[in-house]
Amino acid sequence: MSVACPLAKAVVEWLHRSSDTSADVAATMSLKSPIIHAIASQCSPWEDCHESTGHSATVAHWASNFLLPCCRVIAADHRELWEILDVPDKAATAVRKGLVNLWNEQQAYKKAIACTAYLQEREEFSLVEEGEAQSPTTSATIARNAKELQQWLLKEMSVALKPKVSGSTKPHHMSSGDESRGLLPQAQFIEGNPNVFILPMAYTSDISTEDKNSTTERTVEDGSSDDADLGVVAEGSLHCARPVPPYTQLITVPRSKMFARSVLSGRCILYDACADVRGAWDAFPDDETILLMCFVFENFCIGAQSSSWRELLLGCPRCYPSVPTFWTLAELGELEGTTMIDDVLEKKASLSQFHHQLVTAMNSMPQIAQNILARWSQGDEEVQEAAEHQSQELTKTLLKNDPSTWFSLLFSEDRLHWARATFDSRAFNLNIDGAVTIALVPYADMINHGTRSDVIKRHVEPHGGPFVLTTGAALDDEHDVGRELMMSYGPLQSWELIMSYGFILNDDEENDNDRIPLPLSVDETVVDGDGPVEREYKRRRAHLIKQHGLLVGGSSLWIGHRGAPCAALLALVRLQLAEIEHFPLLEASPFSVFQIVDASLEQRVVLTLQNIVDVMLQDFTTSMEEDEALLRRPPTIIESEEGDGKEDNDDEDADDEPVSGNTKLAVQLRLRMKRMLYAAAEWCNATLESLS
Secondary structure, three states: OOOOOHHHHHHHHHHHHHOOOOHHHHOOHHHHHHHHHHHHHOOOOHHHHHHHHOHHHHHHHHHHHHHHHHHHHHHOOHHHHHHHOOOHHHHHHHHOOOOOOHHHHHHHHHHHHHHHHHHHHHHHHHHHHOOOOOOHHHHHHHHHHHHHHHHHHHHHHHHHOOOOOOOOOOOOOOOOOOOOOOOOOOOEEEOOEEEEEEEOOEEHHHOOHHHOOOOOOOOOOOOOOOOOOOOEEEOOEEEEOOOEOOOOEEEEEOHHHOEOHHHOOOOOHHHHHHHOOOOHHHHOOOHHHHHHHHHHHHHHHHOOOOOOOHHHHHHOOOOOOOOHHHOOHHHHHOOOOOOHHHHHHHHHHHHHHHHHHHHHHHHOOHHHHHHHHHHHHHOOHHHHHHHHHHOHHHHHHHHOOOHHHHHHHHOOHHHHHHHHHHHHHHOEEEEEOOEEEEEEOOOHHHOEEOOOOOEEEEEEOOOOOOEEEEEOOOEOOOOOOOOEOEEOOOOOOHHHHHHHHOOOOOOOOOOOOOEEEOOOOOOOOOOOOOOHHHHHHHHHHHHHHHHOOOOOOOOOOEEEOOOOEOHHHHHHHHHHHOOHHHHHHHOOOOOHHHOOOOHHHHHHHHHHHHHHHHHHHHOOOOOHHHHHHHHOOOEOEEEOOOOOEEEOOOOOOHHHOOEOHHHHHHHHHHHHHHHHHHHHHHHHHHHHHHHO
16 A cells, blocks of 8 residues: 655654564554555645645644554554454544543554654754655655654643643542641652652551551561551652653662662672572572562561662552452452452462472572671671661571571561562563563652553663653643652553552543453364364364454453453454354455354354353342442441541441451452443343344
């Protein structure tokens, strides 16, 4: 398909060269390329638009009808491509109608800005070199047009991506009366980062006795009785300190303050002790294992105050009571009807196995303990004193040459559980000098999740450079200074938010990433018999599934959050249920598998989905009304007028019986699942009626 406009051609070439090479994205490029070329081929040359509509309208038209739609397609993963772009022959039109979802829109703006920056640099370079690909005149024009598009994008991000808030926001879980009670944490500014300040986490153990809520949260063993009463009254958060322009560095953190494998050598005693033992890295083959054990060592042996990663350790939560692996069995039971309970139990079992393997590996290499002891005795006085203060019993057992006991105490299952939760909820996946790895980053890890984001880019500068968060829209209106800054963690479903972070979006905030996973598998033996004819149609079915990319890791088997199945799911079920006589119809055109080729076949497709939805609804033992009534109940601990916590008494009405916050999280999740399933049932009923 020909692309006549030089600017459009340059954009298309850049998008293809810079597209993500991950399996999920690369597998869909054969589907994306025709859509992008269809958009580009319908794009009028810049000069023609300028003559007919004027300068400002031309820039807006080009950005909104060409550049952003192309970037939405490139940024879409396999799920987004099928669910939002829908039928391929209509995709070019559909993607122009607006955003796919907020995460995709953020990635589209990021790619569009990178594209315009590249075109300015590249075409200006071509102008100087007078390369053969572009004439100097064309090169200069493309560079100028790209700059105008970039300016439009930077301005429009305020509407497209910026969180919609008014006034300064308080840390989560803090009521309006907390300031008067002295619970508002003192704002802290970060050296070298004038654009932001932080409000650290606050616990009941950090405030005076008369102000404490009597809630006692489960916490990790840390050898100290001071943290036995840990109620979180305020989460940590990152706030805007002054006006900030668009696409500007918001915060930078030196590489030395990051907790990544590349910065452990020479700074972490345990890491160096292991590095000197031959074969140690064979026992701990991946970065995550090494980081977890070094993180536990720094926090519980060296101590936060004396560690090289003081800022990071002091900023980490001491407990994660709302993360499901810390829930009680009764609370986990409220996840009935979802697949999440199996995931939680599997993760808990995996943690126990990891604990056993780590301690066994450590005990098999006594030289590690000797190396630790040698380095400890050579360390500075402050570190030695901190070690004695933090873990006297552990240090003494080590000095008595009992490394087995020392390792068992140091790497207790509770401590590894705490470290695992810290990495799950706060670590970044980063490209550090060409290697993709996980890392903890102080201050930046305090930014909370929002579907709309103040941050468009997070990266590590090369050659030993710092970690950087970059703004999207400008932070320059009257409400920005002082308000909490938000960052999207990704296109996460509600169960994923609960699983890793222990929270769910408010009921008034729809999560368009939610899906209904279907317990459906592709069976190549749907056609009865094993004769040559049957085998031929199995082959043709498999060819159509592969040709249209209907299955990439099984990711097509879901129903969207509004209840309508995506085109890929319908096509897949259509192929699975098709009889031999249907195949000539399904192969009649490139898009026949996405169309209704036979009314009776389509009825079977919808009935199959309807039966699956009905079975999934039957897995729930409570009604939506019962769930909603449970959410209206008070929390487990009720605060009296005097400020003392008291248990609910048995004389209260059953409808007022208190429930834990974790129970409410589970109920909120299953309510969202039920709403999606009922919406899917309505779609099935309406579709069957239209087919009859």
